């Protein structure tokens with residue numbers, strides 16, 4: 016028994032051939048985190064003194080990713096994959112060379128088991144320390160054990176050996192307790208056993224699992240900790256298992272939020288990434304995805320049909336049928352349906368963004384509104400201002416982007432083109448249909464459109480005999496037009 020700090024080895028050199036992907040298997044993502052990222056998160060629960068990841072296939076990408084998410088992890092290259100035993104041997108050698116191998120336990124995990132929890136890794140370590148075994152492995156009882164190594168126990172319940180499926184006879188294949196491929200080892204037992212591994216098996220590889228039999232031959236006990244929930248050890252080998260793991264992770268995350276006071280109307284269609292933060296009394300409607308480091312404050316309602324990525328949503332906001340990326344939505348704001356908020360959008364308290372509105376790199380003041388069919392780019396809009404339907408902030412001259420400042424309590428008429436760079440002063444108005452090219456001082460009305468010209472009787476003359484002409488004649492017979500004074 017020892018209480019020296021553990022080291023962790025994560026095996027991630029395999030090709031993941033069955034994924035049929037240009038992306039290395041362990042870099043595929045579920046719930047906004049890579050498969051190997053999930054494993055490292057679970058490993059962090061035991062605060063290992065060192066973490067060594069064995070990389071091989073796609074190692075440049077994998078190493079770059081690890082530098083980003085876990086710069087404290089070390090890596091060792093397994094250029095050719097000669098088996099799990101070979102991989103662990105290289106990792107142990109690298110740890111020893113770095114002076115990182117003490118007498119603390121060596122935990123071996125696989126990079127493709129994203130559902131493993133920190134709690135289970137902790138239990139594995141605790142059980143290993145309690146039993147004082149040479150090795151403690153995680154096992155599970157599964158309905159379809161095909162493909163897995165089987166755990167063969169002796170009469171006292173100790174593990175006698177692991178037999179790989181392809182090397183197993185009928186009787187051994189009937190065993191439904193499988194090896195999860197996650198272990199705690201005593202280094203004093205593991206090192207000599209690794210040195211004695213052979214490749215005398217169906218695949219001609221060094222099997223890590225063979226160290227178990229070797230330890231037993233040396234008279235040392237090996238224990239197995241059976242996990243109650245076999246989902247935890249689900250390995251991702253193809254896209255079907257990737258989807259299964261994603262769904263299980265989704266259920267796990269949703270359940271946790273529901274127990275923390277979040278209403279989720281349709282958990283099966285609600286996807287929440289691991290880094291999301293939700294307050295109690297948030298309501299999530301169907302078909303909603305909250306991605307990246309999104310946070311939602313109390314009382315807000317999100318969805319249906321909404322995707323928020325790295326967004327911050329204030330309390331009591333309402334966000335329906337919206338796609339938003341890197342946007343900040345103020346308390347009590349109303350967004351959607353069918354709004355598109357691009358990076359740098361900041362919506363004030365109680366503000367409104369309505370149907371078919373796209374915003375980018377723009378702020379909308381408290382209580383301000385962009386209710387319908389508008390594009391707002393590179394703009395700053397003051398408090399209480401109303402932007403009429405179908406307004407366009409014309410921010411791009413074909414070469415450069417320019418910005419627009421619209422003051423407080425401004426009324427922008429419908430179908431206004433605001434040609435940036437432009438400033439519209441506080442309390443100013445623009446007439447509907449204007450193309451505004453010059454700055455508008457506070458309180459002024461800007462009219463930038465052609466005056467209307469009305470030509471009476473034009474249809475009767477130029478479209479004689481048409482349905483329009485007939486309708487016009489009928490209307491005129493009933494009420495002749497007033498004599499015109501001035502076009503307005």
Ligand code: UD1
Pocket residue numbers: 026027028029030069093095096097098099100101102125126127162163164165177179193194195196221222223224250
């Ligand atoms: C392994 C176990 C099996 C267990 C199963 C659980 C062995 C011999 N068998 O089988 O008992 O039931 O896991 O999922 O260990 N890897 C390397 N380098 C290598 C080979 C593998 O890094 O040379 C990595 C893989 O990328 C993977 C992990 O080790 O992350 C497991 O390897 P894999 O080939 O999937 O082992 P299984 O055949 O599934």
Ligand code: CA
Pocket residue numbers: 250252
């Ligand atoms: Ca596997």
